[in-house]
Amino acid sequence: MSLIEPRTLQGFRDYPPALMIPRERVLQTARAVYRSYGYSPIDTPALELAEVLLGKGGGENDRIVYRFKDHGDRDVAMRFDLTVPFARFAAVHVPQLGKPFKRYAMGPVWRGERPGQGRYREFWQCDFDTIGTTSNASDIEVALVISDLFTALEIPNVQIRVNNRLLLNGLLESIGVADKAVPLLRCLDKLAKIGRDKVIDEMVKEAAVTAEQAGKVLDLCAATGTNDDILAKAEASFDGPPNEKAREGLARLRELLAVAQTAGVPDGRIRIDLSIARGLDYYTGTIYETFLTDLPGIGSVCSGGRYDNLASLYTKDVLPGVGASLGVDRLIAAMEELKHPWMTGGITPAQVLVLNFDSQYLGHYQRVARALRAAGVGVEVYPEVKRVKAQFEYADKRGFRVALIAGGDEFAAGVWKVKDMAKREEASVPEADVPAKVLAALG
Amino acid sequence: MSLIEPRTLQGFRDYPPALMIPRERVLQTARAVYRSYGYSPIDTPALELAEVLLGKGGGENDRIVYRFKDHGDRDVAMRFDLTVPFARFAAVHVPQLGKPFKRYAMGPVWRGERPGQGRYREFWQCDFDTIGTTSNASDIEVALVISDLFTALEIPNVQIRVNNRLLLNGLLESIGVADKAVPLLRCLDKLAKIGRDKVIDEMVKEAAVTAEQAGKVLDLCAATGTNDDILAKAEASFDGPPNEKAREGLARLRELLAVAQTAGVPDGRIRIDLSIARGLDYYTGTIYETFLTDLPGIGSVCSGGRYDNLASLYTKDVLPGVGASLGVDRLIAAMEELKHPWMTGGITPAQVLVLNFDSQYLGHYQRVARALRAAGVGVEVYPEVKRVKAQFEYADKRGFRVALIAGGDEFAAGVWKVKDMAKREEASVPEADVPAKVLAALG
Numbered sequence: 105m106s107l108i109e110p111r112t113l114q115g116f117r118d119y120p121p122a123l124m125i126p127r128e129r130v131l132q133t134a135r136a137v138y139r140s141y142g143y144s145p146i147d148t149p150a151l152e153l154a155e156v157l158l159g160k161g162g163g164e165n166d167r168i169v170y171r172f173k174d175h176g177d178r179d180v181a182m183r184f185d186l187t188v189p190f191a192r193f194a195a196v197h198v199p200q201l202g203k204p205f206k207r208y209a210m211g212p213v214w215r216g217e218r219p220g221q222g223r224y225r226e227f228w229q230c231d232f233d234t235i236g237t238t239s240n241a242s243d244i245e246v247a248l249v250i251s252d253l254f255t256a257l258e259i260p261n262v263q264i265r266v267n268n269r270l271l272l273n274g275l276l277e278s279i280g281v282a283d284k285a286v287p288l289l290r291c292l293d294k295l296a297k298i299g300r301d302k303v304i305d306e307m308v309k310e311a312a313v314t315a316e317q318a319g320k321v322l323d324l325c326a327a328t329g330t331n332d333d334i335l336a337k338a339e340a341s342f343d344g345p346p347n348e349k350a351r352e353g354l355a356r357l358r359e360l361l362a363v364a365q366t367a368g369v370p371d372g373r374i375r376i377d378l379s380i381a382r383g384l385d386y387y388t389g390t391i392y393e394t395f396l397t398d399l400p401g402i403g404s405v406c407s408g409g410r411y412d413n414l415a416s417l418y419t420k421d422v423l424p425g426v427g428a429s430l431g432v433d434r435l436i437a438a439m440e441e442l443k444h445p446w447m448t449g450g451i452t453p454a455q456v457l458v459l460n461f462d463s464q465y466l467g468h469y470q471r472v473a474r475a476l477r478a479a480g481v482g483v484e485v486y487p488e489v490k491r492v493k494a495q496f497e498y499a500d501k502r503g504f505r506v507a508l509i510a511g512g513d514e515f516a517a518g519v520w521k522v523k524d525m526a527k528r529e530e531a532s533v534p535e536a537d538v539p540a541k542v543l544a545a546l547g
Numbered sequence: 548m549s550l551i552e553p554r555t556l557q558g559f560r561d562y563p564p565a566l567m568i569p570r571e572r573v574l575q576t577a578r579a580v581y582r583s584y585g586y587s588p589i590d591t592p593a594l595e596l597a598e599v600l601l602g603k604g605g606g607e608n609d610r611i612v613y614r615f616k617d618h619g620d621r622d623v624a625m626r627f628d629l630t631v632p633f634a635r636f637a638a639v640h641v642p643q644l645g646k647p648f649k650r651y652a653m654g655p656v657w658r659g660e661r662p663g664q665g666r667y668r669e670f671w672q673c674d675f676d677t678i679g680t681t682s683n684a685s686d687i688e689v690a691l692v693i694s695d696l697f698t699a700l701e702i703p704n705v706q707i708r709v710n711n712r713l714l715l716n717g718l719l720e721s722i723g724v725a726d727k728a729v730p731l732l733r734c735l736d737k738l739a740k741i742g743r744d745k746v747i748d749e750m751v752k753e754a755a756v757t758a759e760q761a762g763k764v765l766d767l768c769a770a771t772g773t774n775d776d777i778l779a780k781a782e783a784s785f786d787g788p789p790n791e792k793a794r795e796g797l798a799r800l801r802e803l804l805a806v807a808q809t810a811g812v813p814d815g816r817i818r819i820d821l822s823i824a825r826g827l828d829y830y831t832g833t834i835y836e837t838f839l840t841d842l843p844g845i846g847s848v849c850s851g852g853r854y855d856n857l858a859s860l861y862t863k864d865v866l867p868g869v870g871a872s873l874g875v876d877r878l879i880a881a882m883e884e885l886k887h888p889w890m891t892g893g894i895t896p897a898q899v900l901v902l903n904f905d906s907q908y909l910g911h912y913q914r915v916a917r918a919l920r921a922a923g924v925g926v927e928v929y930p931e932v933k934r935v936k937a938q939f940e941y942a943d944k945r946g947f948r949v950a951l952i953a954g955g956d957e958f959a960a961g962v963w964k965v966k967d968m969a970k971r972e973e974a975s976v977p978e979a980d981v982p983a984k985v986l987a988a989l990g
Contacts, residue, residue, distance in 0.1 A: 110599065151669065470810035
């Protein structure tokens with residue numbers, strides 16, 4: 105019989121243990137932090153009716169979505185993000201669940217885009233949101249969650265950049281160009297690359313504003329200094345006192361900084377940056393981006409913002425909300441590049457290997473292993489009676505940190521040998537002392 | 548603008564928190580137990596080339612699989628189980644990973660079958676396997692994992708039924724009807740329903756065996772009594788000493804019982820049952836089924852067995868293995884019916900709600916909440932300044948167990964009120980004592 109070549113589909117990949125162990129750890133960490141703030145888990149189907157998922161259609165999503173006819177000739181599509189399914193979910197379930205509603209969701213999404221370096225057609229999203237309230241307490245909490253998340257991920261060197269669209273929108277209204285936000289922000293995006301003067305030229309050309317108007321936008325968005333400096337300069341970029349919208353934006357940012365400080369977020373972790381402007385058509389208030397200060401070039405690894413209404417496609421119930429999304433795949437790629445300790449472990453989730461000398465001892469091997477497991481230590485029992493050398497090679501290759509050794513002599517003496525694989529040190533201890541000895545070796 | 552009806556696709560469902568919190572707990576429990584035995588996590592894509600996933604085709608899977616043309620006009624299909632992708636994965640990765648290789652995998656699979664009571668077109672599988680060894684140590688371990696898994700799931704009343712196909716195969720060979728296993732087992736399946744005599748009649752008719760041959764099959768498969776009785780009767784169903792195949796089956800079952808006993812598996816949890824025979828064409832050695840003794844009617848919730856060669860479609864490398872799969876959705880349905888404590892909690896993953904009296908205190912609310920979170924207690928801060936009654940109603944509806952209350956009077960006095968929501972008891976304690984008081988209230 106001819107063999108089938110065991111290839112994956114273009115743009116897709118397997119997760120062997122070396123990738124999967126860190127991914128599970130990152131997801132589990134995010135899950136624990138989200139839960140610790142009271143966000144509840146939800147899940148939605150991978151497949152939805154195309155009409156429900158794509159709405160009126162005509163957007164970018166139509167081009168990238170995996171769409172086909174199912175067994176009942178229904179027009180169906182695979183989810184391309186977790187936001188649209190959450191909107192549909194909210195329309196169905198929030199009437200029973202009540203408001204505010206805090207949820208997280210983690211799972212794969214699929215996009216038939218051109219794959220590339222580190223970009224796949226299947227990737228995980230990891231979102232959390234609070235909907236049903238406009239309270240700034242929820243906006244502030246998003247920043248706290250991001251901060252605690254990166255602490256828990258053992259990545260302390262992060263900068264959470266925060267903006268509020270109300271500030272820019274207030275300024276644009278005050279200078280009579282409220283409808284120009286999108287082209288202006290597109291030009292602003294090039295600031296780092298082409299400098300202030302050329303951005304003003306572009307704004308004049310692309311957004312049909314005057315050079316003076318463009319200058320005011322830059323005074324606001326490109327303000328530098330401490331967080332307080334930036335907010336003071338932003339305020340000063342208005343002719344006279346800022347209008348109500350801008351005041352609201354300023355007040356929300358100042359409250360965020362004050363609460364984060366009182367709540368104990370490490371100094372310098374939150375940075376006001378009035379130039380960030382993601383989700384131009386979607387986010388309307390606070391905006392978040394998160395950069396690794398040791399690897400800023402990879403871009404934001406956790407981003408989000410406040411939106412006015414989640415589910416207008418599906419319900420008349422107005423559901424304002426705020427949330428963010430951890431870029432799991434990008435983060436893991438960064439952790440690999442940074443040689444993060446989570447990426448350099450072995451490919452076994454258990455730390456201890458019990459060597460197998462004789463199948464007559466198997467019950468005792470498993471008995472001692474089960475005692476260690478009950479103490480929270482993962483223990484594998486080598487399944488075959490093989491040369492000791494081969495079993496040690498297996499232990500080294502997989503990354504076991506401790507080997508437990510007991511053959512005829514040890515059983516006769518009532519002892520076990522506990523071997524620290526890294527130090528190559530071995531000690532004989534009575535069986536009752538094995539757990540303590542193993543725990544000590546594992547630190 | 549007309550609204551889109553926010554419906555799910557037929558046969559699919561949302562997981563709101565009330566379903567998702569138990570599902571996450573079950574998956575996390577399975578993950579922890581699998582890992583504690585040294586099974587490593589892997590994942591494979593949801594989409595594969597149809598040719599790779601369906602092999603030569605022509606089977607049941609062709610009918611139920613979701614299959615379509617992707618953006619590159621490739622013939623692709625959604626995975627319908629985790630076994631076929633594991634076979635493909637093993638062909639690719641085991642040469643690097645080495646043998647034996649122990650893996651678990653958890654994720655959704657999709658089948659376009661007729662949905663029904665508790666049956667969906669999207670459901671989760673949760674598999675673990677050891678491949679690359681024929682050692683009975685790995686077979687035995689599967690039973691230990693299942694036992695520890697149900698202990699960890701807080702479902703002690705389970706019966707793990709174990710069989711070994713070598714026994715029946717040995718008997719059939721010895722009486723000259725080795726090729727009749729499949730029809731004989733189909734008839735045997737009706738034993739409980741129609742009784743011994745009618746099963747013999749059916750075997751004679753359907754499998755073209757003699758009544759005497761059928762009687763021997765029943766002597767073996769329907770043996771009752773203690774585990775030792777059953778194995779003794781099985782041995783006695785042979786004319787003279789059993790052949791090598793049957794002796795191997797008997798020895799493996801006896802070793803499994805002995806090791807499980809020494810290793811400390813609770814008495815009576817493992818039950819030899821020579822009538823179970825799942826995966827007729829696939830499993831070749833040990834077979835496992837797991838029944839909830841309080842709800843046997845729902846069938847097996849964790850099943851598996853030993854197979855001779857996992858990946859023959861993809862590689863010439865022979866990969867024997869053994870494993871089992873937890874039926875997550877069936878188990879959760881059973882837990883609901885059994886009113887399992889995990890199913891009766893609230894729909895918040897956090898246990899503590901901090902009431903919000905005034906936004907000026909928000910930093911302090913979050914400061915105290917973060918201290919509790921660092922101590923492992925989930926804490927939600929209510930985002931809006933609302934009537935106390937409304938906040939308590941929210942706490943009750945979501946299932947918070949403790950409320951923390953601090954307004955102007957409390958901040959002036961340096962105390963917090965800690966309210967046990969179930970007991971409706973409230974105590975004022977100094978801020979430093981809040982964590983201890985909360986931990987005590989949560990038990």
